[in-house]
Amino acid sequence: DTEVTQTPKHLVMGMTNKKSLKCEQHMGHRAMYWYKQKAKKPPELMFVYSYEKLSINESVPSRFSPECPNSSLLNLHLHALQPEDSALYLCASSQLAGGPGETQYFGPGTRLLVL
Amino acid sequence: KQEVTQIPAALSVPEGENLVLNCSFTDSAIYNLQWFRQDPGKGLTSLLLIQSSQREQTSGRLNASLDKSSGRSTLYIAASQPGDSATYLCAVKGGGSRLTFGEGTQLTVNP
Numbered sequence: 001d002t003e004v005t006q007t008p009k010h011l012v013m014g015m016t017n018k019k020s021l022k023c024e025q026h027m028g029h030r031a032m033y034w035y036k037q038k039a040k041k042p043p044e045l046m047f048v049y050s051y052e053k054l055s056i057n058e059s060v061p062s063r064f065s066p067e068c069p070n071s072s073l074l075n076l077h078l079h080a081l082q083p084e085d086s087a088l089y090l091c092a093s094s095q096l097a098g099g100p101g102e103t104q105y106f107g108p109g110t111r112l113l114v115l
Numbered sequence: 116k117q118e119v120t121q122i123p124a125a126l127s128v129p130e131g132e133n134l135v136l137n138c139s140f141t142d143s144a145i146y147n148l149q150w151f152r153q154d155p156g157k158g159l160t161s162l163l164l165i166q167s168s169q170r171e172q173t174s175g176r177l178n179a180s181l182d183k184s185s186g187r188s189t190l191y192i193a194a195s196q197p198g199d200s201a202t203y204l205c206a207v208k209g210g211g212s213r214l215t216f217g218e219g220t221q222l223t224v225n226p
Contacts, residue, residue, distance in 0.1 A: 031212060042204055042216030090158055101166050104214065106159040
């Protein structure tokens, strides 16, 4: 199974809402990632978890709160978002964070619209 | 800071044509280079990964080359098909776990 799953596929939320994005992989990977992608732009790294510990936070606003409850699951908690946060949110995983031959496997993404 | 550039930004070709997508990067100290495909509104699919010690990788009609010293990679697609229409992203991996992406080439293959 080389699949990364993400739920929900689409999400519409108001600026006062609290919502969560979920990502799951069962490949035994120990590194998981959150990316944000705006239309016609490449993905931008937000967070990296390595062995369930946050290893990289790319100066992401605190209204985005990641969580890694176990090695297979990655959440992104959203609170008080702004309309400019509307984007495709991609989750990825890799065997380890930093190996030269590692491939990152991406999920299908969650399309988020903030009203 | 690593910068990745992809040329052209968009490409439209008739079905059956062989084509080349280009990727260049400014810092040659990379671990690997990866080519991805992205369909509109979808996630990324890894096509080929070339480690820094390798010169090329092949998968079916796809061939990717890497010239680390000159900071260049090409993705060659043979006998293009309408199903190849997508955005192709090049990403380089330096130390640690960060991927630096190019802006992508939007490919349209016309039947």
